[in-house]
Amino acid sequence: MRIVLTGSIAIDRIMVFPGRFDEVIQPDKLHVLSLSVLIDRLQDTRGGVAANIAYSLALLGERPTLYGSAGKDATSYIEDLESIGVDTKFVHFSELPTATFTVMTDQANCQIGGFYPGAMSDAELLSFTEFENDAFFVISPHDPRQMAKQVEVCASKNYRLFYDVGQQVTNIPASDVQAGIEAAELLIVNDYEMGVLVEKTGWSQEEIVSKVRLCVVTLGENGCLIYQAGHRPVAVPAISLKKVVDPTGAGDAFRAGFLYGYVRNLPATECAELGATAAAYAIEHHGTQMHHFTKEVFLKRHRASYPKE
Template identity: 25%
Template sequence: MTDTYDIIAIGNAIVDVLASTDDAFLASEALPKGSMRLIDADRATDLYGKMGVGREISGGSAANTLAGAAVLGARCGFIGQVAADQLGDVFSHDIRAQGVAFDTPVRADTTVPTARCLILVSEDGQRTMNTYLGAAQFLPADAVEEPMVAGAKVLLLEGYLWDPLEPREAMKRAIRMARAAGRTIALGVSAVFCIANHRDDFLKLLDDGDIDILFANDEEVLALAGLDDFDAAVAAIAPRVKILVATRGADGAIAVSGGETATVPAEPIAKIVDTTGAGDLFSAGFLVGHVQGRGLTDCLTMGAIAAAEVISHWGARPEADIKALVAARLG
């Protein structure tokens, strides 16, 4: 079968609203610094009204990954649900403008708006994320079409979207299609709370051989393994997938595939401005390296370069030419 895409992804179609904050405001709103949580429509309205001056930048974990992958030269397509509203138009415009195919029909029901993530960024760059899923949680299974899935080298699934029933069924449908076509399937577990809610499901996906590449940070690896020691957790999870990729913040990243283990340090950066999207862009660099046939170390290095670029500015989409940055390092 002809490869139409290098990477397609199913994920939340979200517009991020970012604003600066301080620890006093987080405490007053009972928001643990650096946390990620789902909120309802009323809380979204309340918190938005209390935030400082914000800036709107399209986001969504898997969509951020595709944006980075597209800048790196990959052919990408996205499946996600927006509503017929202003933020839906913003999201659709932004992802297409970055060279990602996006043809999921707009949700006809106008009572549920496009998803938004209210991100409070502290002075040290830490982000406290509050997500209202809105229309994203109603992605129907029939939005996943076989030609698109079967025509992609890699299918990326976003763990955040495993929570709502309809998108979960959409992702299960995509897994069946990708498996039938012999394609690679990657999963980003997204957050510790996703693992808390769906650990048994995620482990079953691994044990059933439905996931080839697993992306997680160090805390998520620990939660998935149910252990307190990182090395032991890696040893427990790595044999269940073809490739385990674990990011460790300032301590770099590790990838394990069969008997091979590779590690890289974090890329040096003058100042961390906003850590939103760091893991997403790391996945972008790694996956593009993977579809290019590069080794684990090069894939990790590409991920580290992309992550360092995105945390040097506001927002979770790349602004610099990360393809040029990778070429200068790796050729």
């Protein structure tokens, strides 16, 4: 099944702080917060949620369709994605610079970041109307207004949808978030984002779960919980890591691995295992598209990490 990914295509500027934020931030001074820390690593890498998911899917042998907006400064970036198997013919090139995500990670893997949308502001030019109902659509974080329009198209045409609201949940009107959840069959969020969803929508977690076919809440090093209406939550552990280098992009890699199994109608637990395996590769490298694997090596690691009786 064709996977159509809409969302950000970006440059990630990743900084590593050798200390801990909770040691330099005074909780009683947050209202006058002014902070500067010394970092010991700075790296610019290719990123963006949709592009990150597409990258890992391509490593798994898929040919996902990337549907987003990038600046002309990203021409070689898009060409490289095409070279590994990503369908990039629907990428729009803007006169604006490519979106940029700047993030600082501390030694506890806590992060502070900021996002400049740049070319992503042209997302209003993108619509799902040219696609037939033979694909699985992923709406990942980008321009909130266009996300709402794309949800509307999916709902009106009964398209299969993974609503990946992610960190944009704080910037999207409650009514649009509710519409996205109600149009989706799949929802993946981390535990913090689930809390924000509950607060923003006014729905309980149980109500949110009841509105989708499948809901996955990721818990970082503690794996994830799989929710299906009428069933008890199922826990899937994370896998052992060779080393912890950088958590940036782990969630996007998880989504790629999960989607790989999901479009093949594999059990939800196995989809989550595949997601956790992909996330491990991302965590073991700096940058969101610096990990590499062949499908055969990936599946071998998956089988070794989750042996079946």
